Amino acid sequence: MDDAVLAAIQRWPDVPAVSGWLSLDQRGRWRLHPNGDADQGGPGESITSPAILAFIDRNYARADDGRWFFQNGPQRVYVRLDAAPYILRVNGDGSGLQTHTGLATGRISGWWLDEDGRLYADTDAGPGMLDGRDMPRVLDALFLADGKPALESLAALPLNGTLAVSYRPDLAASTPATAAAETAETADIAAATETANANKAADVADVTHATRSHIAQALGYATGC
Known part of the structure; x- marks a missing residue:
């Protein structure tokens, strides 16, 4: 993970995790769910910013319970996987x-x-x-x-x-x-x-x-x- 992200976790360790906002499709594309409804199975929207895509890629990891997440600064964003991590x-x-x-x-x-x-x-x-x-x-x-x-x-x-x-x-x-x-x-x-x-x-x-x-x-x- 980025050093700045790790520092943010240390500074604000109690920020609640969220889910429903991000998914990974079967072709390896990150998809945004603006209404927080990824768990409903919809395809979501494309993320087109190269900087944002690279940031997600660098700060993507596995949680202890087997779910995968994007660490957005101090906040953990759980990801819906359409196929695999x-x-x-x-x-x-x-x-x-x-x-x-x-x-x-x-x-x-x-x-x-x-x-x-x-x-x-x-x-x-x-x-x-x-x-x-x-x-x-x-x-x-x-x-x-x-x-x-x-x-x-x-x-x-x-x-x-x-x-x-x-x-x-x-x-x-x-x-x-x-x-x-x-x-x-x-x-x-x-x-x-x-x-x-x-x-x-x-x-x-x-x-x-x-x-x-x-x-x-x-x-x-x-x-x-």
């Missing part, structure tokens, strides 16, 4: 993921797939859901232990089932070039071997197919404000 996107160079607030996710310790096919990740930065626009790229970068793409296995994963995968965006990006240089069969073998070898040194994490409510409970966040 963070919306995750592929970073600028395609080498990994970042949150909608611009944080690098770091290590991914678990993946979750909900009943509508949306993908979530438990990361060093915190829990998040993949932005739908980036899901195809991320799914293409998930590999099984034998080096094969995980997409078909994920599509067949039953509810409550798990599947071990590695997230390898570097290998996913290199596969088309390799395939163009060799025959299709040889390219498939080479790509699988390369990925399997790389997976030995990569972080392997389970994908669990579960309901949205179970995912929120498992990752320790509350969507209500």
Whole structure:
């Protein structure tokens, strides 16, 4: 958090928290609810000021009870989450993921797939859901232990089932070039071997197919404000 915000909390520690004024939608956009009615489920209004958006991003955190909030000076503003605390996107160079607030996710310790096919990740930065626009790229970068793409296995994963995968965006990006240089069969073998070898040194994490409510409970966040 900003130093000025932390100082305001110390100076005015008893300012009551509020809720109903702010939400985070499924694409990682902050939405203002001028009537304080975010709990009614409405979409709210766009916030267009870059300075305000950056201020919210820097002063966004998790409460002890699993709710997430924006610290507006001395006042805590609880946020309605339409999906998850963070919306995750592929970073600028395609080498990994970042949150909608611009944080690098770091290590991914678990993946979750909900009943509508949306993908979530438990990361060093915190829990998040993949932005739908980036899901195809991320799914293409998930590999099984034998080096094969995980997409078909994920599509067949039953509810409550798990599947071990590695997230390898570097290998996913290199596969088309390799395939163009060799025959299709040889390219498939080479790509699988390369990925399997790389997976030995990569972080392997389970994908669990579960309901949205179970995912929120498992990752320790509350969507209500």
